Amino acid sequence: MAALIHLENLTKHYQMGETMVRALDGVELQIQPGEFVAITGASGSGKSTMMHLLGCLDRPTTGAYWLDGELVSAMTDRQLAVIRNRKIGFVFQTFNLIQRTSALDNVSIPLFYARVTRVAELARRALDRVGLGPRASHAPSELSGGECQRVAIARAIVNEPKIILADEPTGNLDTRTGKQIMDIFHELHQSGVTIIVVTHEMSVALQAERIIRMRDGKIVEDRPVDRAEKTRGEEATEPATPDREPSPPMARRAKV
Amino acid sequence: MFFFRIMIMSFRSLWVHPLRSVLATLGVIIGVAAVVAAMAILEGMSARFATGFESMGSNKLYIMPAVQRRGHRTVGVFDSLKLADADAILKECNAIRTAIPQVMNAGLVKYFSKNTNASILGSTEQYCKVNSHEVAEGEFINRSDVQTGASVAVLGANVKRELFGGRPALGERIKITGAMGARGFTVIGVMEAKGNVAFTDVDKQIIVPVTTAMDKLYGLKAVSAIVAEAVSPDDAKIDEAKAQIKKLLRARHKIRAGKPDDFQVQAQKEFVKQFAMFQNIFGVVLWSIAGISLVVGGIGIMNIMLVAVTERTREIGVRMAMGAQRIDVMQQFLIEASVVSFLGGALGVLMGWGMAGMIENLTRLFETITTAWAVAMALGMATFTGIISGLYPAWKASRLDPVEALRYE
Incomplete structure (x- = not known):
């Protein structure tokens, strides 16, 4: 089976004043279709850069990146935009919804840039998939943090991408809401979507099938998650007192 | 369809700051109002003078003493x-x-x-x-x-x-x-x-x-x-x-x-020529004023669009992540700039029309005539100003690096 993502000796260097920062330093990686991968590491380990490169938001300094058989590391801005639109769905820590427009309009954005015609229908279907159909006309400011993140997921899946790239998707949510979001990722994973979660929380990373740990721009660990670990990870995200009705999520909400 | 959706998007983002949008377009509003009012007056005067000259008869000659005005004094015989x-x-x-x-x-x-x-x-x-x-x-x-x-x-x-x-x-x-x-x-x-x-x-x-x-x-x-x-x-x-x-x-x-x-002879035809010249001069002055106020208006629009681009850097990043091409981003801000100046122009037309009506009622000298052509011209100029002054901000928005834009706080 051909790898969905294939990185070959990928490097990314930044010039910061006098010093050269090696954000990525010769990364080799293959991700197969349908995998659920967590990328972890401390801040400064290069996981954000990794995410930007995997998401085709940036180009590597050297090395090659094949995505779904295409050499994206050599593509133009225009081609990269098309790849992002068709093959990748982004989920951000701060949701990054566009304020003052409805959930439905937010979900419609990728369709809009894909020049799709049945926008409202497809957007509504995506919202239904994350269970937010009834709140389609609400603005982000009228939604809870968890709902906002679900809108963001609907937006990420609306163009039926091959990959979902999630950057600390539960970072701004309380444990219980975070679990709901992870459940949606599991469902999507079941339906065959490749999911890559970038996180520094071990409890989140343990819910994936495979953990890639980074340090100083290099992959230092790449291993499957065994079942026992997984159960521990899930338990860690359970609310402390599951029987009691939890208080409404008080998530911090970032504005775009 | 695509264009129409961008239009709706522009209206929304303008509506977020209604006062700011109006202030930004004040230059355009005033410029267009001035043009529409002055054109209405000029048209009205022309119509009035045309009938005036017709009633004079075209073979007439007026012989008058050679009197000239020098400053405040009238000199001559x-x-x-x-x-x-x-x-x-x-x-x-x-x-x-x-x-x-x-x-x-x-x-x-x-x-x-x-x-x-x-x-x-x-x-x-x-x-x-x-x-x-x-x-x-x-x-x-x-x-x-x-x-x-x-x-x-x-x-x-x-x-x-x-x-x-x-x-x-x-x-x-x-x-x-x-x-x-x-x-x-x-x-x-x-x-x-x-x-x-x-x-x-x-x-x-x-x-x-x-x-x-x-x-x-x-x-x-x-x-x-x-x-x-x-x-x-x-x-x-x-x-x-x-x-x-x-x-x-x-x-x-x-x-x-x-x-x-010690006398002067003027044919009625020469009056017509003189009036036509006066009309031309008036027209040049008028269009100069319009030009200047539209330049000022354009600066206002450019300023507000630059602010909008900075404010919405993150939104631009998100849109790029969602697959917006650079040209899409550019188009969005260009359309927004032209929508804001077109709306300013429309407000200006209404104001100018009202001003012309007021002048007509106050002076009672002639009827003002607001032609469809003048309105179309004024709106066209306003929109054109919007596009020109939106170019740089829109270009700036489209050149943003998606990673930087997404990181922007």
């Missing part, structure tokens, strides 16, 4: 034209078919207890024919009235109504007060209502024999103008008539070669 000059012009210039000496002045008119102000026109029996203005009742002054300086008067339609109302005026005695005191006149006729002829309201006018006006009302030795008609409205004939008049009057006034004329 006021009393160079004599009654006899008119007769001489008629007799000796074969390119002239009529020549009427005229005196125009203001006077207070009284009939028992009723008073009114009227303009007093001293003229001759030729007046009716030259001005195509006939008596409605009674009769007009005749040749012998002019020769003898009879105290007879023909009333304009409005003057008659103001003094007599519905009662008959013929044969009644009225008093006209000129520079030499009050004089009694017998009303012998009433003119038909005609409105404006050559920019004078002839219905507010009383016509008396020119000799009577000069001798008995104002004590004048000279006439204020001689209105002459050339035998034909051809340019050649008009020029010939002018040349004949000049030669004759220089001889009669004993002006030596090399000295300037």
Whole structure:
């Protein structure tokens, strides 16, 4: 089976004043279709850069990146935009919804840039998939943090991408809401979507099938998650007192 | 469809800061309002002058004393034209078919207890024919009235109504007060209502024999103008008539070669040309003002768009992550800039239209005419300004690095 993502000796260097920062330093990686991968590491380990490169938001300094058989590391801005639109769905820590427009309009954005015609229908279907159909006309400011993140997921899946790239998707949510979001990722994973979660929380990373740990721009660990670990990870995200009705999520909400 | 969606998006983002959007477009609003109002006035004036000139007749020549304004002083000779000059012009210039000496002045008119102000026109029996203005009742002054300086008067339609109302005026005695005191006149006729002829309201006018006006009302030795008609409205004939008049009057006034004329002859056609020139100058001034205010307006739009791009850096990053091409981002901000300036233009049109209406009501000089062309032109210019001043901010937005834009706080 051909790898969905294939990185070959990928490097990314930044010039910061006098010093050269090696954000990525010769990364080799293959991700197969349908995998659920967590990328972890401390801040400064290069996981954000990794995410930007995997998401085709940036180009590597050297090395090659094949995505779904295409050499994206050599593509133009225009081609990269098309790849992002068709093959990748982004989920951000701060949701990054566009304020003052409805959930439905937010979900419609990728369709809009894909020049799709049945926008409202497809957007509504995506919202239904994350269970937010009834709140389609609400603005982000009228939604809870968890709902906002679900809108963001609907937006990420609306163009039926091959990959979902999630950057600390539960970072701004309380444990219980975070679990709901992870459940949606599991469902999507079941339906065959490749999911890559970038996180520094071990409890989140343990819910994936495979953990890639980074340090100083290099992959230092790449291993499957065994079942026992997984159960521990899930338990860690359970609310402390599951029987009691939890208080409404008080998530911090970032504005775009 | 795609364009339409961007339009809706623009409306939304403008609506977020309504006051800011209005302030940003103030320059465009004022510029467009000024253009629309000035165009309406100019159009109205043109229409008014066109009918004014038509009513004057195209073969007319106006002979007036050579008076010029120098600053606040009027210099030149006021009393160079004599009654006899008119007769001489008629007799000796074969390119002239009529020549009427005229005196125009203001006077207070009284009939028992009723008073009114009227303009007093001293003229001759030729007046009716030259001005195509006939008596409605009674009769007009005749040749012998002019020769003898009879105290007879023909009333304009409005003057008659103001003094007599519905009662008959013929044969009644009225008093006209000129520079030499009050004089009694017998009303012998009433003119038909005609409105404006050559920019004078002839219905507010009383016509008396020119000799009577000069001798008995104002004590004048000279006439204020001689209105002459050339035998034909051809340019050649008009020029010939002018040349004949000049030669004759220089001889009669004993002006030596090399000295300037003490009179001026102007063909009605030249007035039209002068007016057309005035209109052009006015137009140039108008468009300059419009240009300047649109430049100012454009700076306002550019400023607000730069602020918008900075404010929405993160949104731009998100859109790029979602697959927006650089050209999509550019298009979005360009459309937003043109929408804001088009709306500003629309507001400006309404304001300008209102301003023109107000000026019309205040001055009551002419009707203002707001043409569809002027409105379209103003809106087009506003939108064009929006696009031009939106170019740089939109380009800046489209050049953002998606990673940097997403990180922007």
